Amino acid sequence: MDFSAFAYKIFQESIDKYHVKNDVYQPFANPYAKDDIARLLYRKNWIDTVQWHYEDIIRDPDIEPKAALNLKRKIDASNQDRTDLVEFIDSYFLEKYSAVDVKEDATINTESPAWAIDRLSILALKIYHMQEEAERTDASAEHINKCSDKLNVLLEQRKDLSTAIDQLLADIESGSKYMKVYKQMKMYNDEELNPVLRKAP
Structure with a gap:
């Protein structure tokens, strides 16, 4: 199984499990082992x-306002948390391909594998919710048709993105591409970098 298909299957499991209760405050339990990338x-x-x-x-x-x-x-x-998880996933790929003999003419991709997989995770959510809209029984025919058309576009996007992810991983594994990970230098949570926080007593 290609990695994109493997990842998408995990994403669907997560989405389906969440929607059993459909509550943002429900407890989280991870069914996968600590040393498993699926986790x-x-x-x-x-x-x-x-x-x-x-x-x-x-x-x-x-x-x-207070609730908002x-x-x-x-x-x-x-x-x-999302950014941290992407970086952990990229660390997995860095370790996995650490012994690859990178070719002299190897190129770098515009984004790392994990950030592409991040987009696939969001796409899985879009597809889930657009399918919900396309299958509504209380909506107009016009709404159903529009959502069905959008769902078809999302499914095509999933196919293209999955192909791109698997090709990127194959290129990294063969040494045709190499990956670098730039840690996200978020400034707004840092007391030294956010001037508002810096002024706080």
Whole structure:
């Protein structure tokens, strides 16, 4: 099985499990072992799935300001967790391909494997929710048709992105491409870099 198909299967498991309760405050349990890359993929998608629903909730026009602020902070924390998980996944690939003999004319990709896989995780969520919309029984025929068309585009995008991910991994494994990981230098959570936090007592 190609890595993209393997990852997508894990993402679907996470999404399906979340929607059993469909509650952003439900407890999280990872079914995979600590030394299994599936554990990182499952956790990564769970973070994305919870944040997807955070983003729905915060757009409620009647949300109380205090609740909105609390939720905004949860979204910020979720974004940091998401970034951390992407970096952990890239570390897995760095270790996996550490012994590859990189060719002299090897090139670097515009993004690392894990950031491409991050996009696949988000795409899995888009497909899940667009399929929900396309299958609604309480919506107009026009709505169903529009969502069905969008779903077809998303499915094509999944095919293209999966192909690109698997090709990138094959190129890295063969030494035709090499990968570098630049840690995300987020500034807004850092007391030394965020001037607002720096001024705080």
